[in-house]
Amino acid sequence: MKKHNYSAGPCILPQEVLKEASASVLNFDGLDLSLLEISHRSKNFVAVMDEAVALVKELMEVPEGYSVLFLQGGASLEFVMVPFNLMKNEGGKAAYLNTGTWSSKAIKEAKRLGEVVEVASSKDKNFSYIPKGYSIPVDIDYFHCTSNNTIYGTQMKSFPQTDALKVCDMSSDILSRKVNVADFDLIYAGAQKNMGPAGATLVIVKDEILGKSGRDIPAYLDYATHIDKESMFNTPPVFSVYVSMLTLRWLKSIGGVAEMEKINQAKADLLYGEIDRNSKFYGTAAKEDRSNMNACFLAHEGVDTAQFDEMWKAAGISGINGHRSVGGYRASMYNALPLESVQALVDVMQAFEKL
């Protein structure tokens, strides 16, 4: 039975991508060699990297003057790289919006290198909403936010205006909806949600913002290093970049980000509709801030969920246990999750309600 894979990440990838990746581990490009055992400087792999970069530029309509990089270390290393590159060495100051666990970690790393103004936080209500109406200081080196909060199931539906550089961690909703890249100066995302497997990090950076922090930046942490070497400063994560490229090809084939956004909206509408309708469950995030990627919901007090848990497992659903910080259930509906999988969950919720 095909599983309905709701894993929060690493997560579901398109079946056709998995098939092609599997084949290339045995014989890549008809070389009679595995993708894993060729030089990253071979023309065959350079073509993969080039296509991955070109597809990101095309699918996200990246304007001129921005570089697209595939790095390593995930968002966790970006939390370090962002202040190293953008926080002024003398009197550095940045503003961060705190919307959950990942924002908090990013703030912690930035504080090592300068002053951090937390412009707003939703910690008071267990990060169940996105703060609004805050003001961003003008004397800052950059503003940082997290577009989607996997753990708490919230998502920024719009981004604040600021004249400062704008940095966004889009790890868990990149390529899931249309975003105007020109509104940002730096976007980063771990690949392992909508873009590919674990092991690669996408960075989209406006070239002109670099080289101005006055810091002596370690080579690996310096975006300029990787721009100069076209993501080949060191051996790139070959397989992760390749599978990301295949996933980007798939996204293009289904109609690109605009079409993906419609499908994701339909999935979210279906599931949140059921959460709101069903008498046994309720959603945890503020309605206007609900994530189209991760829907968190709990059973009402007194509802015994043991049978529900058996029912969804029996229906081939996996990965909907909630994160320990919220409890209950979390249904992650990343790009590759089909609408039918959401319907399967809704069916189980309805059957459970009728018991």
Next chain:
Amino acid sequence: MKKHNYSAGPCILPQEVLKEASASVLNFDGLDLSLLEISHRSKNFVAVMDEAVALVKELMEVPEGYSVLFLQGGASLEFVMVPFNLMKNEGGKAAYLNTGTWSSKAIKEAKRLGEVVEVASSKDKNFSYIPKGYSIPVDIDYFHCTSNNTIYGTQMKSFPQTDALKVCDMSSDILSRKVNVADFDLIYAGAQKNMGPAGATLVIVKDEILGKSGRDIPAYLDYATHIDKESMFNTPPVFSVYVSMLTLRWLKSIGGVAEMEKINQAKADLLYGEIDRNSKFYGTAAKEDRSNMNACFLAHEGVDTAQFDEMWKAAGISGINGHRSVGGYRASMYNALPLESVQALVDVMQAFEKL
């Protein structure tokens, strides 16, 4: 035709490893899910990480008091992490042995954080030998060396004595020969030569040396972070760790590192024997420092190699073009390269000589 794959890295992996990796991309552990789409915190992947760590400990006979980590960013990020963790914040000083491109890059990164004494360098002869007879200062935080130099084809056959902490970049000969881990305080290696595909970095670190630099270390760059979280501080490079685990299993199955060392010695003896015997070629590295992993050789002046190049390609040999820094040929004989592949090259060299 099966290729004789001499790629300098990423490089040849055992066929049985590739087959199992390919199958797991479609269906891992009978889960009806791809290895790429399950949570890194699932019991199935945690078991992979645990087995990979246990196999490194067993195969390298890692003593008590050391931690084994799987990180990201390759040796290039280790060049940064080593001084961050070990170079004292106040008056930090380290000693580096310069045996080539990678040592030089490591030195460059260390210099950002403190004083670096280059105890010796073989740059005077294009890094074609390993310096000997140098002295290591006593007032240093650590000594750093590179065990094998992929580009120049040299290898340290022994390591200097010092009372200081000893750090070694073993990226290109890890698991290829017996090494007494207790002689070192920190060993690191990009996976993509003898251990697996690109995208993972192995670190073996003596726990008690950490936490003494007096630095505020960014979380991702702090080995203590990764020890505390058992290499799961952030999403690990799932596929690279998995294929490394399979490769470690394979190494164990053929008899472990001691047996591997014998096979590697036989391959090196066969090829260097031919390089020395053949009237058309000569080796570039000092004989006593020749790498058992990467054999660099040139054609004698006046020898037209065009036909040789055609002959080895026709024999199914790939990846023996020398690095631009040395020219000529470089035959990389990593663990998974069979003796028959070396014989195939030797046969071509002999046929070429007879022309």
